[in-house]
Amino acid sequence: MLVYDTTLTSRLLLGTSRYPSPAVLMEAVKSSGTDVVTVSLRRESSGERSGQGFFSIIRSLGVRVLPNTAGCHSVKEAVTTAHMAREVFDTRWIKLEVIGDRTTLQPDVFGLVEAAKILCEDGFQVFPYTTEDLVVADRLLDAGCRVLMPWGAPIGSGQGLNNVVGLRAMRARFPEVPLIVDAGIGVPSHAARALELGMDGVLINTAVARAGDPVGMARAFADAVKAGRAAFVAQPMLPSDVAIPSTPELGLAHLV
Amino acid sequence: MSIVGAGVAGMTCAVEFAERGVPTEVFEQAASFGPHNCSWYAGGMLAPWCECDHSADLVATFGEQSVAWWRKRVPALVQRGSLVLAHGRHISELVSLSRRTGRYEWLDAGGIGELEPALANRFPKGLFFKDEAHIDPREALRSLADRFISLGGRIHFGAASAARSDGNHFVVDCTGLAAREALRELRGVKGEMLVLRSREITLNRPVRLLAPRVPVYIVPRPNGVFMVGATMIESDELSRVTARSVLELLSAACSLHPAFAEAEILEMGSQVRPAFPDNMPRITWRRDRIYINGFFRHGFLLAPAFARMAADAVLSGEICPQVAYENHA
Numbered sequence: 001m002l003v004y005d006t007t008l009t010s011r012l013l014l015g016t017s018r019y020p021s022p023a024v025l026m027e028a029v030k031s032s033g034t035d036v037v038t039v040s041l042r043r044e045s046s047g048e049r050s051g052q053g054f055f056s057i058i059r060s061l062g063v064r065v066l067p068n069t070a071g072c073h074s075v076k077e078a079v080t081t082a083h084m085a086r087e088v089f090d091t092r093w094i095k096l097e098v099i100g101d102r103t104t105l106q107p108d109v110f111g112l113v114e115a116a117k118i119l120c121e122d123g124f125q126v127f128p129y130t131t132e133d134l135v136v137a138d139r140l141l142d143a144g145c146r147v148l149m150p151w152g153a154p155i156g157s158g159q160g161l162n163n164v165v166g167l168r169a170m171r172a173r174f175p176e177v178p179l180i181v182d183a184g185i186g187v188p189s190h191a192a193r194a195l196e197l198g199m200d201g202v203l204i205n206t207a208v209a210r211a212g213d214p215v216g217m218a219r220a221f222a223d224a225v226k227a228g229r230a231a232f233v234a235q236p237m238l239p240s241d242v243a244i245p246s247t248p249e250l251g252l253a254h255l256v
Numbered sequence: 257m258s259i260v261g262a263g264v265a266g267m268t269c270a271v272e273f274a275e276r277g278v279p280t281e282v283f284e285q286a287a288s289f290g291p292h293n294c295s296w297y298a299g300g301m302l303a304p305w306c307e308c309d310h311s312a313d314l315v316a317t318f319g320e321q322s323v324a325w326w327r328k329r330v331p332a333l334v335q336r337g338s339l340v341l342a343h344g345r346h347i348s349e350l351v352s353l354s355r356r357t358g359r360y361e362w363l364d365a366g367g368i369g370e371l372e373p374a375l376a377n378r379f380p381k382g383l384f385f386k387d388e389a390h391i392d393p394r395e396a397l398r399s400l401a402d403r404f405i406s407l408g409g410r411i412h413f414g415a416a417s418a419a420r421s422d423g424n425h426f427v428v429d430c431t432g433l434a435a436r437e438a439l440r441e442l443r444g445v446k447g448e449m450l451v452l453r454s455r456e457i458t459l460n461r462p463v464r465l466l467a468p469r470v471p472v473y474i475v476p477r478p479n480g481v482f483m484v485g486a487t488m489i490e491s492d493e494l495s496r497v498t499a500r501s502v503l504e505l506l507s508a509a510c511s512l513h514p515a516f517a518e519a520e521i522l523e524m525g526s527q528v529r530p531a532f533p534d535n536m537p538r539i540t541w542r543r544d545r546i547y548i549n550g551f552f553r554h555g556f557l558l559a560p561a562f563a564r565m566a567a568d569a570v571l572s573g574e575i576c577p578q579v580a581y582e583n584h585a
Contacts, residue, residue, distance in 0.1 A: 021534050022443075023533040023535070052492070053444055054490035054491075
């Protein structure tokens with residue numbers, strides 16, 4: 001998968017929040033085989049030394065860091081956080097979240113487009129957390145985004161893909177744009193389904209971090225993502241309304 | 257024996273060694289027990305089974321030993337169990353916790369009301385951990401100090417570096433995050449807490465409110481005082497309590513019971529917990545110095561068990577898997 005001139009070997013991206021401990025997180029990252037972890041930044045973690053303990057663990061993972069603006073509710077907050085993240089992690093990548101609703105944590109797409117414009121002009125490579133809305137997607141691409149991250153379901157809900165039709169439409173409309181499903185994935189079959197639909201990747205956090213065995217679950221997701229992608233490439237059969245026998249009927253014995 | 261640091265790790269160790277007849281002195285940088293120490297801001301919940309959610313099974317094992325240790329030494333310990341609740345739409349959080357731990361019973365709204373009349377008919381389901389206990393951490397530190405002194409121990413406040421390692425002198429370093437130069441893997445996890453006073457509500461035991469974003473606990477203290485805690489932020493910054501954290505803690509308290517909206521705010525506190533990558537404490541033995549550190553959110557819950565292991569290792573030469581021997585003479 002190619003995102004902003006960077007080739008990623010794994011189609012699974014992993015979030016780093018809510019694990020039982022950093023040690024478990026480190027093991028989960030290893031067993032997931034991921035190339036990219038997301039890290040959310042809080043203002044108080046960005047000062048000198050503060051947060052360095054956790055961030056040095058993240059850096060020691062040897063994978064790319066995609067900082068995110070999780071929990072930001074306004075354009076200004078998101079832009080400020082993005083700048084802090086660029087300094088702390090020395091990267092142009094930013095996963096842009098501008099939250100519009102406290103209950104569903106769904107993106108404020110108006111603020112999202114505005115923030116994406118500001119950040120792209122400022123040289124950031126933006127990964128916007130968005131809905132499956134095609135018009136919003138168009139605006140984000142106009143703003144300079146080269147990757148889109150549509151939601152599967154509300155963040156942390158584990159509901160899976162709530163709008164398969166919408167995701168299909170998005171795939172059909174933007175065949176060349178990397179689409180990474182971000183949020184709402186609960187179990188590996190959801191991830192496999194996303195890849196079977198032709199999504200380029202998935203970002204998982206809670207489903208791994210809050211599993212009974214996060215390390216085992218990370219491995220399960222890695223396998224599911226591989227299976228889903230292989231199935232997409234292999235072109236799945238089309239469903240039919242009627243039964244079609246898989247053995248030939250010709251030459252069956254007629255017993256009278 | 258010299259012990260550096262008069263937090264819960266240092267004081268439990270001091271009492272453990274003194275009880276075994278070892279002449280022991282404690283050296284503490286600060287002028288008294290107080291806010292420079294993260295033990296000061298602890299919840300004081302002795303909740304081995306609730307804490308299994310965050311941590312390894314060892315927390316339950318060592319935590320249970322520690323509850324017994326405290327019960328013998330701190331008369332003000334209260335053992336009425338703890339109650340874990342969730343609002344209707346977060347019931348799945350209760351179910352996940354129940355799968356990861358033990359020693360609880362499920363309660364319905366009626367059962368919750370019998371234990372905590374103030375919370376009757378507010379929550380459909382809860383988990384009751386009847387064997388858990390709680391103490392007031394500040395009282396507990398003072399009780400340990402009294403006991404230590406009555407056993408012939410001495411505490412030197414305002415003296416961080418008085419302890420010296422030499423051939424006949426053993427140092428136990430319990431200085432928390434201040435030891436990070438020596439213990440490279442230590443990191444800080446910030447915690448913020450509030451102390452409230454309300455005469456309108458009575459709780460008989462610690463209550464935890466599970467929510468996916470901000471799990472919060474409320475520990476009742478005497479005279480209508482409640483401790484509300486605690487945030488967990490990967491940061492070493494200890495200087496300030498943020499508005500966001502206060503908002504989160506207070507919202508959770510008010511959603512537990514609306515009477516908290518009228519409570520008086522007595523205190524807002526912030527400190528940084530020392531933690532290793534696996535969030536479990538470690539005893540590190542280097543020549544004539546032993547470090548006991550990394551208690552994360554489990555200082556009062558686990559310190560006695562680790563003090564005992566340290567004493568066993570030093571005095572009886574017992575080999576314990578929780579002790580890392582590095583350059584050990």
